[in-house]
Amino acid sequence: MKDIKVIGIPFDFGQDHIGVRLAPHVLREANLIPRLQNIVKTEDLGDIIFPFKLVEAKKDKYIKHSLGAGLGTKAISDRLEEEDLSKSFLLNVGGDHGLGLGTIHGLLSHHPESVVVWADAHGDINTPETSPSGNFHGMPLAFLLGLSQHPHFGWIRRKLLPNKLIFFGPRDLDEGEKDIIARHNIQYYSSEDINRLGAKEVIEMALHKADPFGICPIHLSFDVDVFDQMDIDSTGTKVPYGPKLEELFLMGGVLAETGRLKSMDLVELNPQIGDAASVERSIALVLEFVEATLGQVFHAGKEKKPMPAMLEARTTSGRYL
Numbered sequence: 001m002k003d004i005k006v007i008g009i010p011f012d013f014g015q016d017h018i019g020v021r022l023a024p025h026v027l028r029e030a031n032l033i034p035r036l037q038n039i040v041k042t043e044d045l046g047d048i049i050f051p052f053k054l055v056e057a058k059k060d061k062y063i064k065h066s067l068g069a070g071l072g073t074k075a076i077s078d079r080l081e082e083e084d085l086s087k088s089f090l091l092n093v094g095g096d097h098g099l100g101l102g103t104i105h106g107l108l109s110h111h112p113e114s115v116v117v118w119a120d121a122h123g124d125i126n127t128p129e130t131s132p133s134g135n136f137h138g139m140p141l142a143f144l145l146g147l148s149q150h151p152h153f154g155w156i157r158r159k160l161l162p163n164k165l166i167f168f169g170p171r172d173l174d175e176g177e178k179d180i181i182a183r184h185n186i187q188y189y190s191s192e193d194i195n196r197l198g199a200k201e202v203i204e205m206a207l208h209k210a211d212p213f214g215i216c217p218i219h220l221s222f223d224v225d226v227f228d229q230m231d232i233d234s235t236g237t238k239v240p241y242g243p244k245l246e247e248l249f250l251m252g253g254v255l256a257e258t259g260r261l262k263s264m265d266l267v268e269l270n271p272q273i274g275d276a277a278s279v280e281r282s283i284a285l286v287l288e289f290v291e292a293t294l295g296q297v298f299h300a301g302k303e304k305k306p307m308p309a310m311l312e313a314r315t316t317s318g319r320y321l
């Protein structure tokens with residue numbers, strides 16, 4: 001890989017907060033692009049444009065904003081499909097996690113054998129029928145695996161195989177999700193597993209099971225709510241008992257060191273949640289995670305840079321005392 005391509009995806013049809021659509025903008029304001037330029041040549045492809053959420057004329061019984069979610073994810077997939085990614089690392093900056101249907105569907109056209117690591121406090125694998133909330137950001141994986149049908153998602157034509165999916169850090173699963181995960185035998189490592197077995201060991205074991213020959217490209221779909229709620233404030237669906245900061249940074253590093261990490265979603269940062277200081281801390285932490293992971297993708301084995309935002313989060317969170 002020669003360079004990084006960044007695409008902003010202010011997709012917010014997956015849940016009710018509108019602040020997530022501001023994240024690509026605030027991350028650029030916080031110097032996302034120059035910081036990546038320090039690692040390797042980086043091109044900002046700009047944003048995919050979506051209409052604002054409208055009050056739904058007729059409420060869908062199962063999926064809120066289903067028309068926006070269906071058309072929006074199709075637009076994302078089409079956009080990524082036409083992009084030349086042969087020499088580039090792709091960073092998709094969301095937006096809510098519903099966009100993962102679009103990004104991964106689009107990426108599967110380039111790398112049909114991809115392994116997907118879903119780092120998240122949640123499963124995001126509800127079908128419209130099992131979803132307790134009707135929020136599409138809790139459903140993208142069920143569509144990707146071909147477990148859900150809906151008229152606004154009739155465009156879906158690729159499938160992610162359940163054995164290519166790895167959950168890292170989930171701790172808030174709905175009953176229907178637990179069923180789906182068990183039925184399809186999907187790899188699942190909770191914060192407790194990670195703590196007990198070690199982040200490096202867990203991720204290596206998981207990759208080995210998903211891809212025994214170690215040849216498949218890897219996509220990391222990183223929901224910032226995978227961080228413990230004490231470590232990050234500016235996200236819409238926080239959950240306690242997350243993996244430790246070090247464990248998450250290590251996971252990013254181990255994926256990078258395989259040499260096969262080709263793309264990443266960064267989702268659910270919401271700069272409208274939390275006071276000014278915690279918004280600033282959240283942004284700094286997220287940027288540092290991206291920087292540390294991509295630093296390892298392009299300069300594996302080199303000495304790591306100091307991580308002030310992580311240390312700051314450690315001292316303010318009260319979790320590591």
Ligand SMILES: NC(=[NH2+])NCCC[C@H](N)C(=O)O
Pocket residue numbers: 096097098122123124126131132133134135137138139172173174223225237268
């Ligand atoms: N990407 C997220 N933050 N997802 C939260 C999903 C929460 C819950 N499981 C639901 O289906 O509504």
Ligand SMILES: [Mn+2]
Pocket residue numbers: 097120121122124137223
């Ligand atoms: Mn998620």
